Amino acid sequence: MTTTDMTPVTKGGDGPELNRRRRVYKPNTRYVPILATLFLLIVMYSSGVANFRNFEDPSVIVNLFRDNAVLLVVAVGMTFVILTGGIDLSVGAVISLTTVLTATLLKGGWPPLVVLPAVLLLGALIGAGQGAVIHFFKVEPFIATLAGLFLARGLALFINQQSIPIRDALWKSLSETRFPLADGVVTKPIAVVAVVVVLIAAAVLAWTRFGRNVYAIGGNADSALLMGLPVGRTRIAVYTLSGFCAALGGVLFSINSTSGWALQGNGMELDAIAACVIGGVLLTGGSGFVWGTLLGVLVTGLIRTIINFQGDLNAAWARIIIGVLLFAFIVMQRLVTRKAK
């Protein structure tokens, strides 16, 4: 995004005497959903501070990144796919395949520095395969990635149905390392990885040719093709990226839990899609930012934190409260966005 993008869109403001009264601050309409999410996130956080003891502790916010590192990484990959107007249902299954494969290979005595690139490559390959099927054979993304979901989870279950512990020294040390940020506030390497992924993705989307192509395809794939943009290459690349991010998420998952299990990451695809949508990424493609996805992940994480602070909720009520908060949030976002437009 260039600097010109930042100026508010107020056309016809040349005649100052005509428009003097309307000179109030109006954000660019592209940023309205993201600002609405940010505003509601702050409201939610403040109500948490008002209602619960120790909620204002900075480690609550820092722990949001630690607890949602996997979701954050996966949702960033998903953002690229959704921006092109596609969807990727396979990410949860790729996570489980990665954790199982990592645990199995490490148990088999493979060196960790071989396992790590191998599983990341496998995730990228699965994504690339899905992208190729979607692009070359015009299979709907929903179905192609649904088949990918069955394939990846099927492979994971086929390898091992039990939970496999990881005893590798590198994985253990990564799991136990803590970075002190301030007095009494520490974070884990997985949170740092997630934040770095967000920064890189935001930069790529905003400042590179690839990022612009992603927006162009999401806006209108036919026009993008007629403009001479590499539609096929970009489309396959976003699914590859999503597969890679899912595999990275799986690695983070295996570091966090020091185990691999075929049922891990179940339903993660819907969490990731929900995070993107809450952050203002349109499912029709072409509109949204990685920052929005970050806010979306923080919203879902904060909802869970509030439920934890509440403490006395059983599983059934926790589900219902998550649903109610999600509903309240989406409706409010809808109202705020509609008013601003």
Add this chain to the structure above:
Amino acid sequence: MTTILKHRLFWPSLILVVMLGVNAFTSQQFVTIQDGHLFGTLIDILRGSAPLILVALGMTLVIATGGIDLSVGSVMAISGAVACLLISDLGNQNSIGSVLLIIGVAILVSLALGLWNGALVAIVGIQPIIATLILMVAGRGVAQLITDGQIINVRSDPYSTLASGFFLTMPVAFLIAAGAVALTVLLTRKTALGLLLESVGGSPTASRLAGIGARRITVMVYVVLGGFAGLAGLIASADIKSADSISAGNLIELDAILAVVIGGTALIGGRFSIIGTVLGAIIIQTLRVTVVAVGIPPEANLLFKSVVVVALCLSQSPDFRAKVFGRFKSRPAVEKVGVPA
């Protein structure tokens, strides 16, 4: 001959026939008459596919309008839970009148849940995948609350007739599904309703400008799907004579969407094929039965499913056929005709 080969349902039908053939060989009783009704693997497939047919049928209508509904599994769980809770409170669980009344209540509840989804999509204007995600998450919590986290067992003959009874030699569950299909085909193809659905799916704005109540139609399809999902939930819970709020209808939304797509309905809306959907649902159920019949180990179930899904989707993709089969075809000689000015 070539027209049959080119029909879009040719390959799915072929796969179904092959799988049925495999079953006919491996099972001792494919179709026989026993105790005055039909009996055997084929009848089991028809009986077992009833819930999926019902859900996929409603999903076809929703997808035709360009929407999607992820909450069907939760609606199934709620309707089964409501019915089993009320029946277990009955003094005489075999009283036909009260069981029918309870079935009516459960379906009313499901219709109300469908109305909720439809209102969120059509009136509040939330993207369908997110609007229905809310009920998908919260609904299962509601079902758990209704059953109090337990599995409620019922001993009611009229209720289990829904799933395991026979009428005129055919299973009741299949007859219910067939009746729903016949009614839907009649309403959508013999009245203007089908046309209206397709026009709303093609462009809601254009159809509203053309004088079609796009909003009303959108709400209606979600309500209908809610009702069908509720009925499917009743059949599924009658089949196991209990309400299991956790596993009832788990992941059925993906199977239903898969059935719709196998049947040739595009997920972008605007066109639908009910017969194709029924075929797709029966294929998925046959696949489930065949995997057991052939003796594929359970951990490879999903792998097998993914292979069949990929094969089916590729066989239906015109681009795939052109790229793979186009090579073997002798091309008609191109006549060079002078282009008129």
